[in-house]
Amino acid sequence: MSATADHAEERTNPAERLGFQPGQVVQELGYDEDAEQELREGIEAITGQSLVDEDHDDVADAVVLWFRDDDGDLTDALVDATTLIDPGAPVWLLTPKTGRDGYVEPSEIGEAAQTAGLAQTSTISAGKDWSGSRLVTPKGRR
Template sequence: METATDFDKLGLHRGQVVQELGWDDDADENLRQQVMDTVDSDLIEDADDAVDVVWLWLRGDDGDVADGLVDAIRDLSDDGFVILLTPKVGRPGTVDPSDLSEGAATAGMVLTSTHNVSDDWQAHKVVRPKGSRR
């Protein structure tokens, strides 16, 4: 993603508290910096209170998508959402699209959109179904 406007499509904006999970050496540092610039804050690892967004890096060998999402929503506010980042098709660690939608459903969530956010990563916005939000 090149501009803060691109992050609007994902629902990121200034003042949000963003928890980052699944970071590893292959994470896109430029992308992380763009997120921090957009929300005007550092990403947090351990949350003391509910967070607005969980920024979850997930690769094919990291385990089940549903398990990753269940872990991600532990600290998520009732109206918060998850940005699930997976390697693009053809990159090491690619996650099958059917695993994404099935994993979201198993975790009780809905996959709403997918965006190319860097050369190697795509972002999937995952939300709670509207009826389950408070």
């Protein structure tokens, strides 16, 4: 695929920047009607599979966690999100952007991630109303 086609895909599929691959199993937690449908559909288009929910009982390749300020304890949510993924697999924490209902302070995200044993590697705009923070579990020390 040409570089121009790659850039066109990024503009038409917001999930392209999240780094998902065909065949991956992506578990979605915290879904509600305010979730960015275009992003969800984009993830499914890339992976070729439907998102699986919290009842999925096998290992997932990644987790998408929708979280709003009033959803409870972020650290607990992040710990729960890591229970069925391999070390090094990403947890995409999706939170409302600044000024939107449910906005979560970046300092709270950083503190909760660290407490949950995750490292934040990047932050992106994940749609009109959502920001995405890529969090990963540390890989085993060699």
